[in-house]
Amino acid sequence: MAGLMAGFGHYTHAVVRGIPASLAKEALRSTQSEVDLAKARREHEAYVEVLRTRVGLEVVELPADESLPDCVFVEDAAVVCGDTALITRPGAESRRRETEAMKGALKELSLNLVEMTDENATLDGGDVLFTGREFFVGLSKRTNQRGAEILADAFKDYAVSTVPVLEGLHLKSFCSMGGPGLIVIGSSEPAQKALKIMQQMSDHRYDKLTVPDDLAANCIYMNLPSKGHVLLHSTAEQFPESAKVFEKLKDHMLIPVSNTEKIKVDGALTCCSVLINKRANI
Helix, strand or coil: CHHHHCCCCCCCEEEEECCCCCHHHHCCCCCCCCCCHHHHHHHHHHHHHHHHHHCCCEEEEECCCCCCCCCCCHHHHEEEECCEEEECCCCCHHHCCHHHHHHHHHHHCCCEEEECCCCCCCCCHHHEEECCCEEEEEECCCCCHHHHHHHHHHCCCCEEEEEECCCCCCHHHCEEEEECCEEEEECCHHHHHHHHHHHHHCCCCCEEEEECCHHHHCCEEEEECCCEEEEEEECCCCCHHHHHHHCCCCCCEEEEECCCCHHHHCCCCHHHCEEECCCCCC
């Protein structure tokens, strides 16, 4: 098991996508809020710049597609682990074509592609939490049991457990990994219930870091050769109480990233990139 954990958080590449103007009015959302498109684009550019410059990843930037208002949320189109990329079948029909550009980008990176073609299956990458030891898949409005089964088939080296998502859009709307064996979790009752189910289903013991705001629990963890533990998390301006909790992670390089606009259309930090560890021999 230590062998499986050894490369957890190691990444070399990120795939991102531009924000179409259609995001402001047409992107799917659970609450009606006005999106400032110019600000959303500035925040997204800053996010991409963090990945490229602060973190030092090779960034593959796909162009926005006006006919796909949600296309910036690339995480939902693919799940990548090791050399394998599962091209998903997003739960919202309006988002199905988002996988086409993602498939092209991952093919260029020489990953082994597995496509979800079963018309009874749905899976959004936002419902998939990979801990380095196993997968948890949220069964939500966007992801079903068949989708979870196909993911299990694509990544046979790892156990896959399903977790009901009763509130919020995705499993990662209230949790993410904050380090090896560390789950960052929101403090709401549904989030804490989901964590309890994950702990019961797992053969492994995880530490938890509870943050007051569910949406702030969505972070991006990386373990990079030159920088060690790195965590991209939401800003103190957005979630002041949760930001204080992240400061407890003394061994991490903490990078606050502003996300005030995409969050209005249910977009969290992990939603906007697909991270890949491309070894030299691939």
